[in-house]
Amino acid sequence: MMWTAAVLLLLSPYLFSSADKGSSSIADEDFSVKEQKPVVEVKNRDSCFIPCDLTVKLLRDEKHSICGQLQQSLLAFGRSTRKLMRDVMEEQQRALDILSTQVTELMAKVQTLSSEVQRSNTEMYSIKPVQSHGRDCSDIKDNLISVVPKIPSGIYIVHPEHTDSSFEVFCEMDYMGGGWTVMQRRTDGLMDFKQAWTSYVDGFGNLAGEHWLGLKKVFHIVNQKDTRFQLHIALVSYDDVTSYASYDDFRLDNETHFFSIHLGRYAGSAGDAFRGYDQEQNQDTAPFSASDVDNDGCNPSCSISNTTVESCSLQQNQTGWWFNQCGLANLNGTPEDAEQNHGQRMSILWDTWRQSGIPYNIKSVTMKIRRIATNN
Ligand SMILES: [Ca+2]
Secondary structure: OHHHHHHHHHHHHHHOOHHHHHHOHHHHHHOHHHHHOOOOOOOOOOOOOOOHHHHHHHHHHHHHHHHHHHHHHHHHHHHHHHHHHHHHHHHHHHHHHHHHHHHHHHHHHHHHHHHHHHHHHHOOOOOOOEEEEEOOHHHHHHHHOOOOOOOOOEEEEEOOOOOOOOEEEEEEOOHHHOOEEEEEEEOOOOOOOOOOHHHHHHOEEOOOOOEEOOHHHHHHHHOOOOOEEEEEEEEEEOOOOEEEEEEOOEEEOOHHHOOOEEEOOEEEOOOOOOOOOOHHHOOOOOOOEEOOEOOOOOOOOEEEOOEEEOOHHHHOOOOOEOOOOOOOEEOOOOOOOHHHHOOOOOOOEEOOOEEOOEEOOEEEEEEEEEEEOOOO
């Protein structure tokens, strides 16, 4: 050790021969007493004695040195302990960060999965259309009933008689005996029914959800030879009251007659809004109108609730229907609060369905058609 070497150097006048004793300036200055009364009698170079006061000084120095070292060691220990704690905490923080990232990722996955489940619930019916050689949903049901114990509802491909094309339709096989071809469905208000004439002719929306099948397709289905179709309208209010209107005969004229509607006898609990209360409101035999094709019987205008109306479609949010001086029915109306739209009649309209004289607020509706057994 360094200090040991220094001590040896310090002691050299005493440890070694007395010949050069007087040359040591340290001994001269610091240890003059020893000069006067030398304690150590040096016999030879191999033996020596250390004076007491020097021993005390040496021990004190050594003590100071050890204390210093101890202090240094304690400081170093403190530093390393703090570093260790810092490292441990940083390590824990890193672990927490990783955990937090994993939790975030998991939550995102759960969210994705739940929205996936929600989506598949709304589209629970087969997205892939079922290949079938039926002419409509009633025909498919009749063909499958003997081979399939339970025919599922879903999207089927139909090929009506006397047409050169096949198309997809949604068949309700569970509702009231099944065999229903859905021609219109409103459930969540997500599909915009503000559509032009061509869209109403060809159809729009998602067959598994909200849609309008299309006047041309419905015309092909109901105009097959030796068939008669009934129309069933199922209504649900915002407070989940259900009701229905049914017509025992339903058909459409072709496009040159703007798909005029023809209805049979009414039955149901929602009232015959198609016919209304008087001839002026009667939509039976009315041609179809849209925002860009006006057949609404207001020519040039009608007076409805003290308002001059030139176009029923424009008055009812540019939707399409068999308007007749507007009338009491429009199941293609937009399910919005009429008050938000300056009193315009924009909601799904079936005005004969009332409670205590007030029309129900309609949340959802389905229009479906089914063959009626004929004698011929
Ligand atoms: Ca008009």
